[in-house]
Amino acid sequence: MKKTLLLTALAAVFSIGVANADEKLVIAATPVPHAEILELIKPELKKQGVDLEIKVFNDYVQPNVQVFEKRLDGSYFETKPYLDGFNKGKNANLVTVIGVHVEPFGGYSSKYKSLKDLPDGATVAIPNEGSNAGRALLLLQKAGLLTLKNPTDALATTKDIATNPKNLKFKELESAMLARAYNQVDLDMINTNYALEAKLNPKKDALILEGADSPYVNFLVARPDNANSDAMQKLAKALTSQQVKDFIAKKYDGAVLPAF
Template sequence: MKSTFVISAILGAGVLFSSLVQAAEKFVIGASSTPHGVILEHIKPKLAKQGVDLQIKIFSDFIQPNVQLVNKNLDGNYYQYRPFLNDFNARNKTNLVAVVPVHIEPFVAYSKKIKSLNELKNGATVIIPNDPVNGGRGLLLLAKLKLITLKPGFHQLKKPTDKLPTIKDIATNPKKLKIKELESAILPRMLDQVDLAALNGNYVLEAKLDLKKSLYIERGQDGTNVWAEYLVVRPEDKNKPVVQKIAKALNEPDTRQFILKQFKGEIFPAF
């Protein structure tokens, strides 16, 4: 009788444990590998204790995380700022929504061939991202550095919906720079072949480039979080408890301290 009782108790405990494991709510989130994926890995154990099974899917491009979210292959993503999200929604007639800002990355002018912008020669080759938002930000950076001027109406963004320039909006190009648009992910690999590049912060980190060697660093800390990276979900999911748990974990003081310590000033908390 005693043995039967022990076996029953063990089996019962096993069923209970299995039920608890099964009770964890799966949430598949798309992200860039760093810093987004690193930050998500940091909050994953904390969320597990709250019954959330956070499954992180890493992407190397800026389009698929939104496409997969719209198609419901993802439950959320974390890799983009609002100007990019707004542009995606407008172009695709979607309505993905930003939940909370998490961090701000730099956007930099980088070169392996020159040590100062004064060394940039006439006819030099400059590469910028080829998507409308990051490409526009690249052109704003070149304008800020007085390498080009833009047509009237373009300025550094004060709100996420401000208009961004394209190549066609260059008014003057005194140095006759050869400005080429390439996919953001491959720009760091092209540094040996060009004179200057405008790079997204996450790809600087992924390529393990020395941020301190940048010719110019735009920190993006404008006080309005225009360039902050957000947790993004479908509109009908924004208020779901699981989303709110993830949002809270991403904005906790412990996450803030992790960002500051882990990335040593290369990125900044946006909360």
């Protein structure tokens, strides 16, 4: 009888311990602003029983690969067009959980103060990934520097350029490498997270910049099997809280804009 009571008591203690254990979420993020925003909400998630671990990446491919392979729970760094391109290229099925913010994409130059000053034959660095390349080309089209065969093609490449009156030359690089080319090209089309890491201020330094109406919202992304889990939904709610909105406004001063 004593042995039975002891086992019952131990089982009860064990079950209470399991019930009180935090649920762990491991999320991939690029350093700025994604990892910074996740660090902000870690304490609040801890109070809600979610132990958030942040894995920082400096590229756009490995985070999704590791989420798809179930080595990580989710990622926070990308736009819907990029995710669509990744899913198609990797035969994956990752899904968006919630949109958090917009990082207006911009064009920067260490040599010229205005787009009008760009010389004939100027070298322009753009991302080499499908959706980011298209995003850069659409912005250049908006600035009147070129036209595309399909003016709304989010996945356009340099092969889709219809007119190029300034005879711009294009240097295609991985997004993470673009900021390093800042002093080597005439115009550098850089994702805002990498521009911020390079100490560039999009509002002050960009010669051309997407507006707040940009459709390129950055999403929290997961798999179909865990997107609706309790922990992931708590993370989604925390990412779209007033605390995050206030942090974005104060920390990034317009370089990052809330999407909620």
